[in-house]
Each structure stands twice: as C-alpha cells, then as structure tokens.
Amino acid sequence: MKRRLFIASSLSALGLTACGPVKDSLTNGPFRNVLLSTEHLNKAVIGTHGLAREYKDSDVDRMFRVNGLDTPSDSAYAALARGGFRDYRLVVDGLVEHPQKLSLAELRAAADKTQITRHDCVEGWSAIGKWRGAPLGTVIAMAQPKANARYCVFHCFDTDQNGTKYYESLDLHQAAHPQTILALDLNDKPLDNDHGAPVRLKIPTQLGYKSAKWVSRIELVADLQPIDGGMGGYWEDQGYEWYAGI
Amino acid sequence: MTGRRVYRHGIVARTTHWLWALAMLVLVMSGLQIFNAAPYLDASDKSNPARRVLAFDAQRAADGQPVGTTAVFGHTFRTTHLFGYTDDGMGGESARAFPAWLTLPGPQSLADGRRWHLFFAWALFIALVAYLISAAIRGTLRELVFRPSDFPKLLPMQLYYLRLRKDPPPHGTYNPLQKLAYTVVLFGFFPLIIITGLALSPSVDAAVPWLTWILGGRQFARTWHFTLMALLTGYFGTHLILVLTTGVWNNMRSMITGWYVLGDHDGVGP
Numbered sequence: 001m002k003r004r005l006f007i008a009s010s011l012s013a014l015g016l017t018a019c020g021p022v023k024d025s026l027t028n029g030p031f032r033n034v035l036l037s038t039e040h041l042n043k044a045v046i047g048t049h050g051l052a053r054e055y056k057d058s059d060v061d062r063m064f065r066v067n068g069l070d071t072p073s074d075s076a077y078a079a080l081a082r083g084g085f086r087d088y089r090l091v092v093d094g095l096v097e098h099p100q101k102l103s104l105a106e107l108r109a110a111a112d113k114t115q116i117t118r119h120d121c122v123e124g125w126s127a128i129g130k131w132r133g134a135p136l137g138t139v140i141a142m143a144q145p146k147a148n149a150r151y152c153v154f155h156c157f158d159t160d161q162n163g164t165k166y167y168e169s170l171d172l173h174q175a176a177h178p179q180t181i182l183a184l185d186l187n188d189k190p191l192d193n194d195h196g197a198p199v200r201l202k203i204p205t206q207l208g209y210k211s212a213k214w215v216s217r218i219e220l221v222a223d224l225q226p227i228d229g230g231m232g233g234y235w236e237d238q239g240y241e242w243y244a245g246i
Numbered sequence: 247m248t249g250r251r252v253y254r255h256g257i258v259a260r261t262t263h264w265l266w267a268l269a270m271l272v273l274v275m276s277g278l279q280i281f282n283a284a285p286y287l288d289a290s291d292k293s294n295p296a297r298r299v300l301a302f303d304a305q306r307a308a309d310g311q312p313v314g315t316t317a318v319f320g321h322t323f324r325t326t327h328l329f330g331y332t333d334d335g336m337g338g339e340s341a342r343a344f345p346a347w348l349t350l351p352g353p354q355s356l357a358d359g360r361r362w363h364l365f366f367a368w369a370l371f372i373a374l375v376a377y378l379i380s381a382a383i384r385g386t387l388r389e390l391v392f393r394p395s396d397f398p399k400l401l402p403m404q405l406y407y408l409r410l411r412k413d414p415p416p417h418g419t420y421n422p423l424q425k426l427a428y429t430v431v432l433f434g435f436f437p438l439i440i441i442t443g444l445a446l447s448p449s450v451d452a453a454v455p456w457l458t459w460i461l462g463g464r465q466f467a468r469t470w471h472f473t474l475m476a477l478l479t480g481y482f483g484t485h486l487i488l489v490l491t492t493g494v495w496n497n498m499r500s501m502i503t504g505w506y507v508l509g510d511h512d513g514v515g516p
Contacts, residue, residue: 031361034368042449050452061292118292118464120448122356124284125293126464205452239357245449246364 027239039243048245052179052204055116060187061127064195067119067208069158071193072166077157077214085198090182092139094219095149100142104184104198110134110142113181117204119211122240131202133183137176140218145172149220153227154201157214160234168201168212169224169232169242179204182215207244209235254419254506258380262373263501269369270482272362274475275350278343279359285330285343287472291463299469304331304341312341367443374436389419392429396422407514414514421514427481435478442471488516 071081080088085104092100114132140152151169158166174180183202184190191197196213203210210233224230229237236242255263286301288294301317302325314330316323326332332339335346335353346352350362381387399422405411407423414421420428444450445458445467461467489497492511500506 027358027361031365034365035361038364038368042447046449046453048449050449050455052448052452053455053458059292065293120446120451120464121284122360124280124468126291128292204448206448235357239355239361241360245452246447 035241035246038246039241042243042246048173048177048205050205052115052117055118055128057116057130059128060116060130062187064119064129064186065125065127066194067121067211068213069160072156072158072214074157074159080157081193081197088198090139090199090215091217092143092220093217094153094221095146096220097144097146098142100139102139102142107134107139107182107184107199110138111184113178115179115181115202115204117179117202119204119208121208122235122244130185130187131181131183132185132188133181133199133202135178136170136180136182136201137178139182140172140175140220143220145220148222151221151224151232153219153221153224153232154212154215155217155219156212157216164234164237165228166212166214166234167228168210168234169227170201170203170210172220174203174206177203177205205245209233209240210244250508251505252508253504254500255504256380256384256386257504258376259384259386260501260504262377262380266370266373266377269366269373270478272350272366273370274479275348276359276362276366277472277475279349279351279354280356280363281472282343282349282354283356283359287469288465289462289469290465291458293465300472302330302343312339314341367440370436371440374432374440378432390425390428390432392422392425396425400426424515427484431478431481435474435481439471439474439478442467442474446471485516488514492516 071077088104089101090107092102111132111134113135114130116128116130118126118128120126136152149172151171152175153167153169156166156168160166170180180201180203183196183200184198186192186195191200196215199215200213201211201215212233221227224232224242228234231237232242233240284293285303286293286295287299288297289299290297298317299319303315303317305313305315307313312326312331313324314326314328314332316325316329327339328345329343331341333345333347334340334342335349335351342354349359351358378387381390396417399415399417402411402415403417403421403423406414441457442461445461446464451458451464458464458467461470492515493509496507496509496511497515
C-alpha cells in the first residue's frame with residue numbers, strides 16, 4: 001500500500017508561506033518595486049478591460065478543486081451554517097452613503113450574472129467552474145460609495161491557526177469589471193462550505209487567491225495601509241502581490 | 247592568420263552575454279521553485295490528469311519508507327532523494343519535486359520564487375532587446391543568422407566536429423552549426439519562453455486570449471514554458487562543453503575583454 005504524501009505537502013507549503021512575511025531584503029526591495037512597475041506597465045499597455053475567456057457547460061469541472069483552506073472553523077460561521085445561512089447578512093459599510101445589510105434573498109434577486117470561467121491558482125493549476133452571482137459593482141452601487149472611497153475590503157469568516165483573519169481587497173475599478181461577481185452558486189448549486197458558502201468573490205481576471213471565500217463584510221476604504229499587515233490581503237501580507245493579474 | 251588578435255565582441259554583446267547568463271541561472275532556479283507548487287505538467291487548457299506529461303509524486307512504500315517518483319508520459323521512475331522526495335533546504339527531506347539545491351530560494355516559498363522570477367524575466371528581456379539592437383547596428387546579426395544556403399554545410403560541419411572530416415566547410419565568422427544554434431536560441435527559444443511565460447498571466451490572457459489558445463491552453467502554455475527551459479538548459483550544456491574544449495582561456499578572454507586570438511579553434515567555438 002502506498003499513501004500519497006503530496007496532499008500533506010501542499011498544505012505544509014501553505015503553512016510555510018504563512019510562517020511570516022518575506023524577510024529577504026532583495027525580494028522585498030528591488031524585486032517588489034519592479035513588480036509594482038510591471039503592474040503599472042501592464043495597465044498602461046494592455047489595460048484592465050479585457051474579459052477572461054468564457055467556456056461551455058461541457059468544459060466545467062464537476063468536482064471543482066477547493067482552493068486555499070476548506071470549511072472555516074470560526075464559531076460564528078459554524079452557527080450560520082447550521083441555520084442554512086438564514087441569518088446571514090452581507091454588510092456593506094465604510095465610506096458609503098447608505099450602509100447595507102443584505103440577506104441571501106436580496107443578493108439572489110441581484111444575481112443575474114452567470115459565467116463559466118477558468119480559475120488559475122497561483123500554484124499553477126487551473127479548473128473551470130460555472131459561477132452565478134451578483135455583479136460586485138451592482139452591490140457596491142447600492143451602498144453609494146463616497147467620493148474618497150478607493151478600495152473595497154472583503155472581510156471573511158476564516159481565521160488561520162495563528163488567529164489571523166482572512167481578508168482581500170480590490171480597487172473600485174477592478175470591482176466594477178463585468179466579470180467580478182459575488183458568487184452564490186457553483187455548477188448550478190448553492191456554494192458548499194468548502195467552496196466559500198454562502199457568498200464568495202469571483203474575479204477570473206486575476207489569480208485564484210483574490211477570489212476570497214466566505215465573505216461576511218465589504219468595507220469601503222480610502223487606504224489599505226491601516227488594515228492588518230497593510231498590504232491589502234491575507235496572502236499579500238505574506239509576500240504575494242496585491243495585483244494578481246500577473 | 248593564426249595568432250592575430252581580433253576584436254570580436256563589442257561591449258553590448260559582452261554585457262548582455264553575462265547578464266543573460268545570470269538571468270538564465272536565476273530564472274531556471276526560481277522557475278523550478280514555482281513549479282514545485284504544482285509539480286506536474288498537462289497538455290491541456292485546465293488541469294487534466296488524463297493529459298499529464300510529467301508528474302512528480304511522493305508515496306510511502308509498504309515498509310514505511312518514503313519513495314519519490316517521476317512520471318514521464320505515464321512511465322514512472324523511482325527518483326527518491328533526487329526528485330519527488332528530496333532535499334527540502336531545511337536540513338531534511340520532504341515531498342517536493344525539485345531539490346532545494348536546484349531552486350531559488352532553497353526552502354519552499356512560492357511568493358519569493360515569483361519575485362525572483364519576474365525580476366529576472368525583465369533582465370532577460372532587456373538583455374535580448376539590447377543585444378538584438380546592438381548586433382543589428384554592428385552587423386553581427388548578418389554574420390550570425392542562419393540562411394537556407396547554410397543547409398548543405400551542416401553535415402560536413404558536424405562530421406568535422408566528430409573528427410570524421412579533416413577540414414570544416416568554408417564559412418564566415420561563425421560556422422553553419424553555430425549559426426543554426428544562435429538563430430534558434432535568439433529568434434526561437436528566447437522569444438518563445440518570454441511569450442509562453444506571458445501567456446500564464448491572467449491579465450495577458452484576458453487581453454490577448456488567442457495567445458493562450460494557439461499554445462493549446464493555459465496548462466499547455468505552462469508545459470511549453472517548461473519544455474523551452476529544458477531546451478535552453480540543453481543549449482547551455484552544449485555551449486559550456488564547447489567553451490571548455492575549444493580554447494577555454496581564449497574564449498573567456500574574448501567574452502570579457504572582447505579580444506579573440508585567431509587559431510586552431512577559429513570558427514568552431516561555442
């Protein structure tokens with residue numbers, strides 16, 4: 001009998017990258033600066049309006065691979081999941097005129113977008129899923145962002161073993177991209193807990209780690225610096241790039 | 247002719263030569279670090295085990311000992327301690343495709359590997375563009391580019407290398423095999439490894455979808471990118487052997503100072 005070791009190893013790889021911020025002065029200095037310049041060049045040359053390729057129903061992976069971690073252990077999440085997410089409310093607040101508390105029924109009413117797109121993980125693998133949900137731009141517009149709002153921050157029901165909360169962020173331009181959605185369904189069924197139930201972000205124009213699962217609150221802010229590690233996301237605080245289009 | 251000194255390599259050619267030597271080394275090692283995060287290659291768009299061409303894995307044998315395996319087109323080889331289950335850069339061994347002594351950084355760190363890789367990708371690109379512009383202006387490209395008229399000279403040149411023929415066929419500064427190798431690397435491998443790398447970026451894929459499509463899809467682009475790395479590594483090995491066997495000091499001097507002494511090895515060098 002042989003037992004596979006790589007499943008354990010890919011988890012330990014995640015654990016290792018989570019061990020602490022990138023310490024190397026080169027990778028944090030010139031290398032990072034060149035990447036940031038690449039991001040600007042990228043925007044200037046090819047723009048950010050391009051659409052990710054959309055596929056046919058027959059291309060879909062029925063067993064869509066779970067990215068990142070599986071079901072979070074947060075007690076608040078467990079309680080909501082037990083109640084079938086009836087008490088779930090998506091909070092949209094921060095720099096907005098009209099803070100929102102949206103039930104799943106209200107989100108479903110706005111869920112008019114279906115896309116079959118490829119999920120490209122930063123690790124290198126790809127999977128195709130059919131996602132249905134509400135355009136993020138529509139949900140943000142309901143709350144009417146104030147003029148100084150520049151980013152939306154996704155706070156998630158997901159705390160790692162060190163007590164760090166998972167979060168992600170996009171700028172309002174990326175948020176308004178027509179393929180950036182708050183997904184409720186995967187492959188014609190409501191999201192299961194491993195895949196980010198009840199609401200996850202899906203942004204097919206960037207790498208998979210941007211598509212935050214288990215979103216509980218969307219906060220509009222002017223600056224990402226004051227939040228947690230200050231780099232704009234859980235993985236970003238560990239050395240991954242905030243702009244994940246490269 | 248023999249013994250005469252010629253100024254063979256201009257400052258741009260020499261600088262870019264060493265720059266892409268460094269860039270290639272870093273890109274290969276950091277690329278293997280990135281590869282280790284998903285240690286398999288598929289000839290498909292999305293990941294598809296049915297179309298897997300290369301896979302590394304680690305398993306536990308019946309006696310409890312870890313076994314590293316490498317599967318090439320479905321043929322599995324035991325490669326414990328080298329690939330699959332190998333040096334993890336932290337004083338031990340663990341399940342990882344390429345050993346820490348071949349990756350940059352050594353221990354598993356995808357985020358660091360990406361930063362090294364994308365920084366030196368720019369170094370490679372800049373070196374290539376600078377060299378091509380300079381070589382076009384200096385006229386080196388004319389001497390270097392393989393032409394259809396070089397085809398009949400390939401076999402005699404190969405026979406000469408194999409010592410089965412006394413004299414090389416008549417040629418200019420570079421012999422027909424050198425011209426073929428340099429042309430394939432400069433106008434084939436280098437541009438293609440840059441293009442296949444670009445095709446892996448979601449934003450590039452969204453802006454230029456046909457690029458990923460003609461490569462056979464995203465995972466296929468990753469497979470091409472890896473294959474080109476292997477081809478360039480093979481080229482580098484051949485290059486190194488020729489540097490060492492055709493007058494290593496003369497070759498090194500010419501690539502450092504520019505000055506080359508014509509002699510026995512003229513026209514058969516790296």
